[in-house]
Amino acid sequence: MRHPPSPVHEFDAADPQRRLRAREDIATGFARWRLAWALARGDITHRYRGSVLGPLWLTISTAVTLAALGILYAKLFRMDVAEYLPWLSVSLIVWGVISQMVTDATTSLTAAEGVIRQMPLPYTVHALRVVFRNAVVAAHNLPLIAVVFALYGVAPGWGALLAIPGLILFAVAAFAASILLGMLCARFRDIPPIVGSVMQLAFFISPVIWKPDMVGHWEPLLPLNPFFALMETVRDPLIGGTGSVVIWGMAVLWTALLSAGAWALFVRFRGRIAFWV
Amino acid sequence: MATIEASGLAIEFPLYHHNARSLKQRILSSSRLRLRKDEDNRIVVAALRDLTFTIGSGERVALVGPNGAGKTTLLRTVAGIYEPVAGRLRVSGEIGSLIDPAAGMDNLLTGRENVVLRALYRGMTEAEGHALAEDVAGFAGLGDFLDMPIRGYSAGMNVRLAFAMATALTPEILLMDEWFLAGDAEFMVKAEERLSRMVTDAEILVIATHDTTIVRKWCTRAIRLEGGRITADGTPDEVLGAA
Known part of the structure; x- marks a missing residue:
């Protein structure tokens, strides 16, 4: 089973051709998506090995959180549960996807040591593995939104399909974050706890459990928060909006900045990753 | 034609995740010039220094030398895992690396699933992986164990599986660390057969080992590494002394 023709690997430290190597890494990494998918699938099934309900636990634990928080916060904010809970479900589930993505991105490379x-x-395979793994988790949680909507008789209409481009944007951001954070966290081991704290803070300062209009005249400033901008591209279509140009513009801008940062770091330091992990 | 050419090759490991200051005090004083500070004031270990060699088609090369001489580092560099900080490296030919038998193996998957996973690691499709599994099963002699999770395998079975997977693909250049010697005697005869067949197909074998009988039996050339440098290069008898 020989594979013709013979590949040639050439490396000259005086002329490392970093940009070319980074491009090749991404191209061959995407060509091996099957490997990334097999690894991601394995990550999920191993986590629930021997458990009767398996990955369904992902769905159950989210459902319990939704019920508890929905009823409690509706009371605290003096809102109607039937109005607040569907909104909170979308919020919490979409936030959960983002937050899990960021946390997973920090270990994309160190976990593959x-x-x-x-x-x-190709290092790209490890980043793709994170994206796929999170996509599987999201696929277990997003349908809960439909369940809650059915329970409370909310019909978002065809506009909900606009959430799909938002989810695609999530995947792009997750890939870039897995490269950027994966590298930073491999090199500086203090970063994962910092990211953890930042995500906790971000949960409270982003409109996840409170509605954006509650901050009054600060509302136009909210898209400056990348988490809010990104989250809103998926959340707004699901709760009957269409997403504003500002939100979409900022979400795309933040993703582009993240990708540019990831690319720059990847080109410059790709060759060092094996020494860092 | 498979070839490996290196000139002025150097690899340095920065010591990142240690307390550089205390480490410096502890080791710098007693080191034989392998630790130094680079331009950013980091402590680095010079793992390979100024290696120049050419390995041509049909050669079976043993890397010998004490622990920490840089044998495995050199294998990893040739495999393309470590990027050199200086020098040039040109490797022509498809590489199969048997550096760590457990790498990329999933303990919870069965032997067959692991073969398929390894095929995916190599950039093959799942169907090709399943075809490969038959070949691997025959050679590794795992029998019914092929469809059992490999966490239940003995060390020897693990080695047989890994060896069979790596050699089933007939790489043009086989890089091997000495772990495979853990196979039982019967398997070693088969392994040797398979290896010699690979080498007679004009491929390259580079093996890092401490075992001088292996070197004399399997290798046509030996390179001695000490402190990251080549200190001897020649036939096994020249490098190890006549038997």
Whole structure:
């Protein structure tokens, strides 16, 4: 089973051709999406090995959180549960997807240490694995929104399909974050706890459990928060809006900035990753 | 034609995740010039220094030398895992690396699923992986164990599986660390057969080992590494002394 023709690997430290190597890494990494998918699928099934309900636990734990928080906060904010709970469900589930993505991105490379130091593989595969794994988790949680909507008789209409481009934007951002945070966290081991704290803070300062209009005249400033801008591209269509140009513009801008940062870091330091993990 | 050419090759490991200051005090004083500070004031270990060599088609090369001489680092560099900080490296030919048998293996998956996973790691499709599993099963002699999770395998079975997977693909250049010697005697005869067949197909074998009988039996050339440098390069008898 030989694979013709013979590939040639050439490396000259005086002329490292970093940009070319980074491009090749991404191209071959995407060509091996099957591997990333197999690894991501394995991550999920291993986590629930031997459990009767398996990945369904993802759905159950989210459902319990929704019921508890929905009823409590409706009371605290003096809102009608039937009006607040569907909104909160969308919010919390979409936020959960973002927050899980960011947390997972920090370990995209360090978790693959065993493979990185033993066999040559495009680093892109490890980032794709994070994206796929989060997509699977999201696929277990997003349908809950439909359940809550059915329970409370909310019909978002065809406009809900506008959430799909938002989810695609999520995937792009998750890939870039897995490269950027994965590298930073491999090099500086203090970053994962910092990211953890930032995400906790972001949960409270972003309109997840409170509605954006509650901040009054600060509302136009909210899209400056990248988490809000990104979240709103999916949340707004689901709760009957269409997403404003400002929101979409800011979400795309933040994703572009993230991707640019990831690309710059990847080009410059890709060759060092094996020494960092 | 498979070839490996290196000139002025150097690899340095920065010591990132340690307390550089205390480490410096502890080791710098007693080191034989392998630790130094780079331009950013970081402590680095010079793992490979100024290596120049050419390995041509048909050569079976043993890397010998004490622990920490840089044998595995050199294998990883040739495999394309570590990027050199200086020098040039040109490797022509498809590489199969058997550096760590457990790398990329999933303990919870069965032997067959692991073969398919390895095929995916190599950039093959799942169908090709399933075809490969038959070949691997025959050679590794795992029998019914092929469809059991490999966490229940003995060390020897793990090695047989890994060896069979790596050699089933007939790489043009086989890089091997000495772990595979853990196989039982019967398997070693088969392994040797398979290896010699690969090498007679004009491929390259580079093996890092401490075992001088392996070197004399399997290798046509030995390179001795000490402190990250080549201190001897020649036939096994020249490098190890006549048997």
